[in-house]
Amino acid sequence: MHSGGVNSIVEPVPFTFSLPLHQGSILLNLERDFELPLDIIEEYESGRLFGWTDYSTSKKPPRYIRILHNAYVERKVRKEEHNAACHCLPPANGVGCGDDCLNRMMFIECDPSTCPCGELCSNQRFRKRQFVKGLKVYLTEGRGWGIMAKEFIQQGTLITEYRGEIISDKTCQERIRTVYKHQKNFYFLDYHKGEVIDACSKGSEARFINHGCDPNCHIEKWSRGGEFHLGVFASKDILVDTELFYDYNFSLFDTEAIGQECRCGSSNCRGFLGKRPSHPRK
Structure with missing residues (x-):
């Protein structure tokens, strides 16, 4: 017959190794520079x-x-605070920012957020x-x-x-x-x-x-x-x-x-x- 009582929870006892003795304790407290094994060096x-x-x-x-x-x-990667905007006019047809683009002549790529030609800009290769x-x-x-x-x-x-x-x-x-x-x-x-x-x-x-x-x-x-x-x-x-x-x-x-x-x-x-x-x- 079930008593209806609450089951007790047994906490596990943490297990640890004992500290080394004698020569082991000396090595444990001895500080020395790390050295690669000889086979690794070879x-x-x-x-x-x-x-x-x-x-x-x-x-x-x-x-x-x-x-x-x-x-x-x-x-870290550098970020441009002020993107150089060219003065190109959006083309009626074709693409903009050709050889006469001020940014292109200075080896600067146009930024899509500031270029007057927007997605028609050809200087974003x-x-x-x-x-x-x-x-x-x-x-x-x-x-x-x-x-x-x-x-x-x-x-x-x-x-x-x-x-x-x-x-x-x-x-x-x-x-x-x-x-x-x-x-x-x-x-x-x-x-x-x-x-x-x-x-x-x-x-x-x-x-x-x-x-x-x-x-x-x-x-x-x-x-x-x-x-x-x-x-x-x-x-x-x-x-x-x-x-x-x-x-x-x-x-x-x-x-x-x-x-x-x-x-x-x-x-x-x-x-x-x-x-x-x-x-x-x-």
Whole structure:
């Protein structure tokens, strides 16, 4: 027969291990700097820890994380307080903000909230992601991986945006000495006033565009919303199945180092990227 009483609740007794004794108690209270195990250090120094691979002959391009926007590692994204408004008139037909747009001439993208042409504005290519879709990453002859146009690209077209992590020059130098110590290929581009775009691990397909002494592309720096966007533009009409090149204007981090041999294959090839050797190339 049920008594109708209230069931009692038993609280669980917390379980704890006893503290170490003797030598264990000494080790517990001993402070010392953390040291990596020897096997980890050996893996790091050999380059095996990061899994670096020679991709110059690999059938797959180097792995990287594809990002749609630059990643600001050491600071917050800057916001434009006052967006520059152009003085273009809304077109009766077609699109507005052409070559005579004041913002366009100053490499500033119009803001949709202030542009007189509104959605008819043609000077919002980065915001609207109006990039060339017909691009192919492929293995070149002697230049490693590159990018080929799979559609006709008209002169002046914004092909793609060079994206990556925005870091300081100091951090860039540190990464070269540590994280990228065993890496053969680097993907750096000047951003603005002591900052660099690092596309080694995160970026866009623009990281695969090779240097050319007679380039068919060039880099333009555009301002939008408080930050800059570096676009790869067509310097001339580019035919289908043509590799894309731009001039790296290469500068060496080590001023005493010799530049890298150029393999662009153009008739006016300068021979080296960066500092030329004191003796002629054989």
